[in-house]
Structure formats: C-alpha cells, structure tokens
Amino acid sequence: MTFIAVALLAAAQLATAHFGIEYPEWRANTLSGNTNYSQWVWPCANVPGNLPNGNRTDWPLTGGSVKLDLHHPWSYVFINLGLGENVTVFNYTLTPSLVNSTGNGSLCIPSLPLPADLSVSDGDLASIQVVTSGASGSALYNCADITFRANAKALSGDDCKSDEGVSFSVVTAEASNSTNNTSTPGGTNGNSASAGGVNTLVLTSVVGLAVAFVYGVGV
Numbered sequence: 001m002t003f004i005a006v007a008l009l010a011a012a013q014l015a016t017a018h019f020g021i022e023y024p025e026w027r028a029n030t031l032s033g034n035t036n037y038s039q040w041v042w043p044c045a046n047v048p049g050n051l052p053n054g055n056r057t058d059w060p061l062t063g064g065s066v067k068l069d070l071h072h073p074w075s076y077v078f079i080n081l082g083l084g085e086n087v088t089v090f091n092y093t094l095t096p097s098l099v100n101s102t103g104n105g106s107l108c109i110p111s112l113p114l115p116a117d118l119s120v121s122d123g124d125l126a127s128i129q130v131v132t133s134g135a136s137g138s139a140l141y142n143c144a145d146i147t148f149r150a151n152a153k154a155l156s157g158d159d160c161k162s163d164e165g166v167s168f169s170v171v172t173a174e175a176s177n178s179t180n181n182t183s184t185p186g187g188t189n190g191n192s193a194s195a196g197g198v199n200t201l202v203l204t205s206v207v208g209l210a211v212a213f214v215y216g217v218g219v
C-alpha cells in the first residue's frame, strides 16, 4: 500500500517536474511525445546540436534574457553557456549563485550577464543549457542555441513578464548555513538574499545576480 502510494507520488512528480524554454527558442520541444528526447538526458535532453533548420536566436553580446516554463512548485535553476556551433561542453555559468525558483508557470529572468572573463563578438555561436533540479537532486536538461549579436536586445516590459506567483531568488551560503549563529534566529529577514523578501529586488536587478558570487552551495 505504502509502496503504491510512493510510486504514484513519484510518477506524479515526474509528470509535473519537466520544463520548457520559452526564450531563446529551444532546440526542440522536448515535452511533446513521439520523440527520442528525454529531459533526463545530459547535456541537452538527447536533442542533437546543429540541427538543420534548427532554432537559433540572436542574443546580446553582454548577456540576455531567459524565459522558462516551470511546472513545479519550486526548483533550483542552473543556466550554463557553451561556445561554438555544436556545443557539447557547457563550461561557463550564467548563474554563479544558486537560483531558486518558486511557482508554476512562466519565469522570465531579464538579464543574465556573461562571466566577466568571457568576451564574445558579433556572429559568435553558442548554446545555453538550462538545468533544473528539485528536492530529489536529480536534474532535467534543455538547451537553446544562440548567435551573439551586437544589435540584439534583452527582453523587456511585457516580453519579459513572469506569471503571477512565479519568481526566483538567489540563495547564498549564509542563507543555508545553519551553523552561522550570528544571523538572527529563525530568519534571514535582514539578509539581502533571503528567499522571500528579495524576489522583486532580484527580478528587477541585474546586479543581484552579478554581485552574488557565492560558490559551493550544496544542492
């Protein structure tokens, strides 16, 4: 009985935890049936790179927007970048700190700056890899191919709206460091990276992502 309940719960989570990339256009719709694609497969859900007539979106030279369609009450989101036409190595991160998304629906991150040590030129090809992970720690993958363009712009206004109740926060080591007794008990209220209060701030602030260089947070 218990086993069946657990199995059903696991199946329900599998069904809901998958996600889509709304912008830039993803390599392929990995949510539709009748394909060999699976979001469980690293690095890009089993969608080959450099597909003939594949989607490729112009993206600004300094970094741009990413819009996701999330199907889970919350998930950790990692966004990585790889250079080239047919990318297999995603060795740059656009989310140097752990991003925790809350809510079910569209999440638009207005601007993800490139790492400071990476400079790209007009016409350079690259791919974006989005990884989501939930409480179990298992990860799901999707990719989108881009061309860096000097005249490309990040999404703004209505083009970059998150659905109501969908937001993200940046998790710092402090927020998850239960041994740091100098923080106020039971809360991260005064903490600029608290999961609750800062969502709007982070959403409207590129700087929120850029300055929070905290590595080594376990998932």
Ligand SMILES: *[C@@H]1O[C@H](CO)[C@@H](O)[C@H](O)[C@H]1NC(C)=O
Binding pocket: 025, 026, 027, 028, 029, 051, 053, 054, 055
């Ligand atoms: C391109 O993007 C569209 C819209 O997101 C998607 O439906 C399609 O599967 C993608 N891939 C290809 C190869 O067209």
Ligand SMILES: *[C@@H]1O[C@H](CO)[C@@H](O)[C@H](O)[C@H]1NC(C)=O
Binding pocket: 034, 035, 036
């Ligand atoms: C899935 O892969 C198998 C084996 O490579 C192939 O025969 C089949 O046509 C593929 N299906 C689709 C929908 O691409």
Ligand SMILES: *[C@@H]1O[C@H](CO)[C@@H](O)[C@H](O)[C@H]1NC(C)=O
Binding pocket: 049, 050, 051, 086, 088
């Ligand atoms: C892309 O790279 C993969 C892995 O290196 C390779 O198997 C594949 O043939 C390449 N595809 C194209 C279209 O270059």
Ligand SMILES: *[C@@H]1O[C@H](CO)[C@@H](O)[C@H](O)[C@H]1NC(C)=O
Binding pocket: 016, 071, 072, 073, 104, 105
């Ligand atoms: C997500 O939203 C859809 C439509 O609003 C709803 O049917 C579904 O139950 C929600 N899922 C979760 C996990 O909240």
Ligand SMILES: *[C@@H]1O[C@H](CO)[C@@H](O)[C@H](O)[C@H]1NC(C)=O
Binding pocket: 083, 089, 091
């Ligand atoms: C990332 O990988 C590419 C080739 O796959 C390589 O040219 C580049 O130097 C690597 N960058 C870093 C920071 O490791």
Ligand SMILES: *[C@@H]1O[C@H](CO)[C@@H](O)[C@H](O)[C@H]1NC(C)=O
Binding pocket: 073, 074, 100, 101, 102, 171, 175, 176, 195
């Ligand atoms: C991520 O967000 C969820 C709900 O929004 C919360 O339960 C969880 O504790 C958060 N994780 C971290 C590390 O802050």
Ligand SMILES: *[C@@H]1O[C@H](CO)[C@@H](O)[C@H](O)[C@H]1NC(C)=O
Binding pocket: 173, 174, 177, 180, 181, 182, 183, 184
């Ligand atoms: C511990 O908390 C204090 C006060 O909130 C903060 O200044 C400090 O950076 C934290 N230390 C660590 C290691 O997170």
Ligand SMILES: *[C@@H]1O[C@H](CO)[C@@H](O)[C@H](O)[C@H]1NC(C)=O
Binding pocket: 173, 174, 177, 178, 179, 180, 181
């Ligand atoms: C957590 O806080 C303790 C006490 O301040 C500190 O020694 C430790 O380095 C912190 N760990 C992390 C991952 O920040």
Ligand SMILES: *[C@@H]1O[C@H](CO)[C@@H](O)[C@H](O)[C@H]1NC(C)=O
Binding pocket: 179, 181
């Ligand atoms: C943190 O505080 C708890 C009780 O408030 C105490 O038992 C524990 O020893 C403290 N840990 C450190 C590393 O100071």
